[in-house]
Amino acid sequence: xxxxxxxxxxxxxxxxxxxxxxxxxxxxxxxxxxxxxxxxxxxxxxxxxxxxxxxxxxxxxxxxxxxxxxxxxxxxxxxxxxxxxxxxxxxxxxxxxxxxxxxxxxxxxxxxx
Amino acid sequence: xxxxxxxxxxxxxxxxxxxxxxxxxxxxxxxxxxxxxxxxxxxxxxxxxxxxxxxxxxxxxxxxxxxxxxxxxxxxxxxxxxxxxxxxxxxxxxxxxxxxxxxxxxxxxxxxxxxx
Numbered sequence: 001x002x003x004x005x006x007x008x009x010x011x012x013x014x015x016x017x018x019x020x021x022x023x024x025x026x027x028x029x030x031x032x033x034x035x036x037x038x039x040x041x042x043x044x045x046x047x048x049x050x051x052x053x054x055x056x057x058x059x060x061x062x063x064x065x066x067x068x069x070x071x072x073x074x075x076x077x078x079x080x081x082x083x084x085x086x087x088x089x090x091x092x093x094x095x096x097x098x099x100x101x102x103x104x105x106x107x108x109x110x111x112x113x
Numbered sequence: 114x115x116x117x118x119x120x121x122x123x124x125x126x127x128x129x130x131x132x133x134x135x136x137x138x139x140x141x142x143x144x145x146x147x148x149x150x151x152x153x154x155x156x157x158x159x160x161x162x163x164x165x166x167x168x169x170x171x172x173x174x175x176x177x178x179x180x181x182x183x184x185x186x187x188x189x190x191x192x193x194x195x196x197x198x199x200x201x202x203x204x205x206x207x208x209x210x211x212x213x214x215x216x217x218x219x220x221x222x223x224x225x226x227x228x229x
Contacts, residue, residue, distance in 0.1 A: 032215040043220040051215045098169040103156040
């Protein structure tokens with residue numbers, strides 16, 4: 001079975017500081033990994049994904065993620081956080097053969113001014 | 114391109130009733146997936162449809178069903194509602210090409226269902 005884990009329920013950072021949201025995965029075969037963000041009372045917005053190739057993936061709104069095969073991690077990063085980045089972030093993996101996204105529990109990010 | 118749309122956005126039902134939710138995918142997308150989001154269980158996969166056929170199903174009771182129409186629009190039905198069915202129901206679409214698992218799924222705003 002394929003799964004992802006987000007070890008932190010909450011991440012708090014000051015505006016302008018670097019932001020990191022952690023994700024580890026467990027898959028058999030090649031991992032297809034995704035990050036989504038959810039703002040209050042909204043659906044999920046796609047940020048970025050890793051399929052193959054460069055370990056550093058760049059996405060929307062200045063976010064990037066680093067794929068690390070040896071550590072089975074796919075951490076989301078932003079060099080300088082904004083108050084508007086405050087939201088719920090989900091890491092997900094696609095299950096080969098059934099098109100199903102398996103999500104982590106989510107990490108609430110709060111960026112204080 | 115218009116995004117994924119879901120109707121209605123909010124619903125209040127009572128136990129024992131049934132409900133139908135609707136999802137219109139992005140134009141050209143043929144795969145529609147449904148997810149349930151609750152504070153306790155997080156995001157859980159319900160089922161996925163492609164070309165009017167259910168390709169995958171999650172671990173939900175038979176009270177949860179769906180269908181897809183020839184224009185790729187999809188409906189989800191929950192019969193005999195229970196209090197625990199209160200959730201945000203999210204629909205996602207992708208082109209759904211066979212064997213291409215790494216496609217991005219794009220989500221709608223969701224339908225928030227409250228069961229009293």
